[in-house]
Amino acid sequence: MAANRLNGIYPSEPGLVGIPFAPNARPRTSLPTVATIVTAVAALYFGREVFLPIAVALLLTFALAPVVSALKRVGIPRLPAVIVSVLGAFAALSLFSFIAASQVSELAQNIPAYQTNILTKIRSLKETGAGGGIIARLSQVIQRVGQEIDLQEPSPPAADAPRPEPVPVPVEIVARERPLEILQNLMGPLISPLASAVLIVVVVIFMLLEREDLRDRFIRLVGYGDLHRTTQALQDAGKRVGQYLLMQLVLNIVYAIPIAIGLWILGIPNALLWGLLALALRFVPYIGPVIGALVPLFLALAVAPGWSLVLWTAALFMVMELLTGNVIEPWLYGARTGLSPLAIIVAAIFWTWLWGPLGLVLSTPLTVCLVVLGRHVPQFEFLDVLFGNEPVLEPHARLYQRLLAGDPDEATDHAEEMLEKYLVEFYDKIVIPALLLGEQDRVRGVMDDQQRRQMAASALTLVANLDDSAHEEAVEEDEPAFAEYGKTDVGKETAGEGKEAEDEIELPNGVGMSVLCCGGRGELDDAAAAMLAQVLEVQGATVSTAGFADMDPASIRRLDLAAVDTVVVGFLNPDSVKHARFLVRRLKRARPALRVGIAFWSEAGNDDSQAAAALAGDINADFVAHSIVDAVRGALSSEPPVALKLAAKRRLRRQPSVTKKAPLAVAS
Numbered sequence: 098m099a100a101n102r103l104n105g106i107y108p109s110e111p112g113l114v115g116i117p118f119a120p121n122a123r124p125r126t127s128l129p130t131v132a133t134i135v136t137a138v139a140a141l142y143f144g145r146e147v148f149l150p151i152a153v154a155l156l157l158t159f160a161l162a163p164v165v166s167a168l169k170r171v172g173i174p175r176l177p178a179v180i181v182s183v184l185g186a187f188a189a190l191s192l193f194s195f196i197a198a199s200q201v202s203e204l205a206q207n208i209p210a211y212q213t214n215i216l217t218k219i220r221s222l223k224e225t226g227a228g229g230g231i232i233a234r235l236s237q238v239i240q241r242v243g244q245e246i247d248l249q250e251p252s253p254p255a256a257d258a259p260r261p262e263p264v265p266v267p268v269e270i271v272a273r274e275r276p277l278e279i280l281q282n283l284m285g286p287l288i289s290p291l292a293s294a295v296l297i298v299v300v301v302i303f304m305l306l307e308r309e310d311l312r313d314r315f316i317r318l319v320g321y322g323d324l325h326r327t328t329q330a331l332q333d334a335g336k337r338v339g340q341y342l343l344m345q346l347v348l349n350i351v352y353a354i355p356i357a358i359g360l361w362i363l364g365i366p367n368a369l370l371w372g373l374l375a376l377a378l379r380f381v382p383y384i385g386p387v388i389g390a391l392v393p394l395f396l397a398l399a400v401a402p403g404w405s406l407v408l409w410t411a412a413l414f415m416v417m418e419l420l421t422g423n424v425i426e427p428w429l430y431g432a433r434t435g436l437s438p439l440a441i442i443v444a445a446i447f448w449t450w451l452w453g454p455l456g457l458v459l460s461t462p463l464t465v466c467l468v469v470l471g472r473h474v475p476q477f478e479f480l481d482v483l484f485g486n487e488p489v490l491e492p493h494a495r496l497y498q499r500l501l502a503g504d505p506d507e508a509t510d511h512a513e514e515m516l517e518k519y520l521v522e523f524y525d526k527i528v529i530p531a532l533l534l535g536e537q538d539r540v541r542g543v544m545d546d547q548q549r550r551q552m553a554a555s556a557l558t559l560v561a562n563l564d565d566s567a568h569e570e571a572v573e574e575d576e577p578a579f580a581e582y583g584k585t586d587v588g589k590e591t592a593g594e595g596k597e598a599e600d601e602i603e604l605p606n607g608v609g610m611s612v613l614c615c616g617g618r619g620e621l622d623d624a625a626a627a628m629l630a631q632v633l634e635v636q637g638a639t640v641s642t643a644g645f646a647d648m649d650p651a652s653i654r655r656l657d658l659a660a661v662d663t664v665v666v667g668f669l670n671p672d673s674v675k676h677a678r679f680l681v682r683r684l685k686r687a688r689p690a691l692r693v694g695i696a697f698w699s700e701a702g703n704d705d706s707q708a709a710a711a712l713a714g715d716i717n718a719d720f721v722a723h724s725i726v727d728a729v730r731g732a733l734s735s736e737p738p739v740a741l742k743l744a745a746k747r748r749l750r751r752q753p754s755v756t757k758k759a760p761l762a763v764a765s
Contacts, residue, residue, distance in 0.1 A: 142451055149452050150293050154300035156462050158308070160342040161186060165305055179305040187298055193373060200370030338465055349379045352421045359413045363406060365396050380458050381445050383438060390414040436464055440484035493530035493700075500531060501544075503551045505558035512559060513566075520567055520635065521602060524628045525725050530700040532556065532621050536669040539619075553620030560627045570635045602726060605733040607638030612732045613661045616645035617668035618676060625667045625698055629728055638733060648680055658688045663719075663732045667696040678716040685717070685741040692719040692738040694731045699723045717742050 141148055161182045168178035304311065316328070357372025365371065371393045378385035390411070397410040436444070444464040448456035464484055471480030481487070490498065492511075499508040512523065535552050538544040544552075614630040616622030623644045630640040647656060648666065658664070666680055677695045684693045695718045713721040719739045720731035 138451070145452050149455065150297050151300065152452075152459060152463060153455070154297045154304060155466075156338065156342065156459060157183075157186065157297070157301050158304040159338040159462075160346075161301065161305060162308065163339055163343065175306065179302055183298060183301050183305070187294070193377075197370060197373050200367045200373075204367045204370065338462055338469075341465060342462060345380060348421065348426055349376045351425055352376070352379055352417060355417055356413065359417075360393055360410070363397070363409055363413070364400065365393055365406075365410065366400060367396075377458060381441075381461060383441055384445055385457075386414065386418050436461070436468060436484055437486045440464065440486075444484065493527045494534065496527055497531035497534045500552045500555040500559070501535065501548065503555055505555040505562065508555065508559050509562040512563060519570060519602065520563060520628075521604070521632045521725050521729065524632065528556070528559070528628060529625060529698050529725065532625055532669055533698065533700055535621055536619075539621075540670070550620055553624050556621070556624035557627055560624070560631055563631070567631050567635050604636055604726065604729050607633055607636035607729075607733045610733055611639040611641075611660050611662050613641050613643060613656075613658070613664045615643040615648055615664060615666045617648065617666050617673055617680070618645055618670065620645070621669055622667055625669060625696075626665075629665060629667065629696070629725055629732075632725055632729055633732060636729065636733060650683065653680075653683045653687060656687070658684070658691060661688075661691065663692040663694060663734075665694045665696055665722075665728055665732050667698060667728070669698050671697050671699070673697070674712070674716060677718070681716050681718045682741065685738075689741065690738055692732075692734075692736075694718055694720045694722060694728065696722045696725075696728045713739075 164182045165175070165178045168181065169175060173181070353372045353376035356375045357368050360368035360371055371389070374392070375386065375389040378389040381388075393410055393414075394407060397406040400406065441461060441464070445457055445460045448460035448463060450456075452459070467477070467480045468485050471477040471482070472485065496508055496511060499505075499511065512527075535544065535549070539549055612630075612633050614626040614633070616624075616626045623642075626642055630642050633640045641661075643656065646652065664684055666677065666684075668677060677697075681693050681695065684691055695713070695716060709721040709723065709727075713719065717739065719736070720727075720734070722728035722731050
């Protein structure tokens with residue numbers, strides 16, 4: 098086994114299975130059972146007559162709570178403030194519904210007048226292909242299929258068959274409706290919406306009046322054991338949903354007014370209706386504006402004989418969407434919904450299927466409430482994982498997953514996104530912890546040799562892809578104003594910001610020094626050594642690398658150490674102290690004037706300098722590092738090398754030999 102260890106091929110040891118390589122790993126998210134999900138969805142679907150008004154009332158409560166608080170600060174008592182807020186909101190909704198209904202009625206009466214233009218455009222499309230266009234061919238195919246379906250071969254009549262009897266003409270007696278019946282037919286379809294509206298008004302009023310009492314009851318029911326977390330969840334939900342609804346309403350009004358005016362100028366019928374529809378549908382991000390633009394585009398196709406009106410209408414919606422989404426929205430408010438784009442689309446589909454068109458409008462704020470609940474309540478954490486826009490994997494775990502999958506290009510993209518300042522910080526905080534996860538899986542026996550080599554190759558490719566960033570840092574380091582890390586413009590800007598200025602990294606200048614970076618016992622160690630070499634090159638040092646295979650006894654003698662000042666050997670496995678002691682002894686015997694440092698890479702580094710110095714003295718190394726920053730400082734240090742301590746040789750102690758004397762002869 099000793100020979101295998103020296104060659105870098107060492108089996109998993111029972112004592113290494115429990116090594117805490119990733120102490121900050123998140124606990125596993127518990128998922129609800131299928132029965133729970135099905136029961137909840139069924140309850141929402143079959144109980145929509147009850148849950149839909151409550152959901153609308155809850156969202157209106159979130160939206161009107163800031164208005165009520167503002168009126169109370171002015172000096173208006175709670176009850177009048179609540180009544181004024183609720184009546185004002187429902188008056189606006191009633192006016193919106195009345196205008197929309199009247200516009201729809203007017204549009205229904207004018208639709209037959211647009212039939213001629215639609216037929217003209219269809220004929221022009223058919224004539225575009227000179228008789229062989231796509232539309233003409235499709236219409237011919239459909240016509241032939243219909244003829245074949247309708248074709249029935251008549252059976253010959255028998256000689257003695259009776260003549261068919263004439264078909265009787267149906268007679269329908271229409272009775273005149275009484276005035277009471279007419280009123281009942283008119284009011285019947287309106288009773289249910291009016292009853293729901295009245296119920297929503299009453300529920301909103303009581304929710305606003307008893308908001309504190311409802312909050313206390315919710316805390317007692319859900320989170321009495323953790324008042325801080327539950328209070329934070331309620332505040333987050335109220336702030337996020339209320340701000341989203343109010344600011345989105347303002348934004349939609351700013352978006353809808355130019356749409357209505359532009360459609361009126363272009364001559365689109367019922368421009369006010371389409372402006373109101375755009376206002377309502379823009380509560381559904383991404384797909385709402387598209388749905389709101391479809392009917393105006395169809396009308397533009399119908400009202401004018403040419404195609405220019407369609408193009409102008411499409412240009413109006415595109416310009417307003419770009420202007421609103423990229424200029425007005427970032428300026429108006431910076432808070433986002435906290436949902437991923439895919440989650441918004443899936444939520445729109447789900448709530449529309451569940452509660453119809455009103456569910457489409459309510460889909461985003463309802464899903465925001467669920468995500469806030471999952472962010473603060475552990476039992477519902479899966480909702481935040483499924484629908485939230487926050488990364489669910491830590492950066493080093495995400496990078497490890499990409500390296501393990503053999504995708505260095507995507508890993509490079511993530512690296513460039515996370516690379517805020519310097520390579521040394523990125524390697525220390527993200528890449529080294531990712532390699533430690535790989536070493537942990539290797540120790541546990543879940544990573545085979547092929548996966549280990551593939552991950553190491555991906556890590557080396559990542560290092561090569563970051564050569565441009567390293568070159569840029571090296572150019573900055575060569576300038577007089579950039580003598581070392583922490584002396585850049587970033588450091589100067591943050592010099593007065595307390596802790597940020599203290600966190601700046603200062604590394605020594607490596608010009609004129611030669612360093613050899615080596616992997617300790619495996620391919621992943623070689624990848625970590627390549628990262629250290631890249632950072633040393635940024636500091637101006639002359640750097641070379643050697644693999645773990647070059648560290649066996651036969652290969653160490655072949656290393657060219659004549660021009661090397663310092664050798665740094667890195668290990669991802671912390672239980673490699675004996676192997677490190679052996680390598681230090683071999684390297685110092687090969688060149689006594691050589692400085693040899695050992696790096697035991699760790700996720701969070703190790704600030705205990707006394708323990709590192711004691712370990713260095715134990716293995717006869719010049720320094721022991723636990724992070725790339727410490728390894729660079731030790732490699733570029735100007736301290737003299739530590740002399741090799743000769744091990745005391747134990748000699749076999751022999752017992753003194755006893756000389757046997759001949760017995761004296763006894764005289765007779």
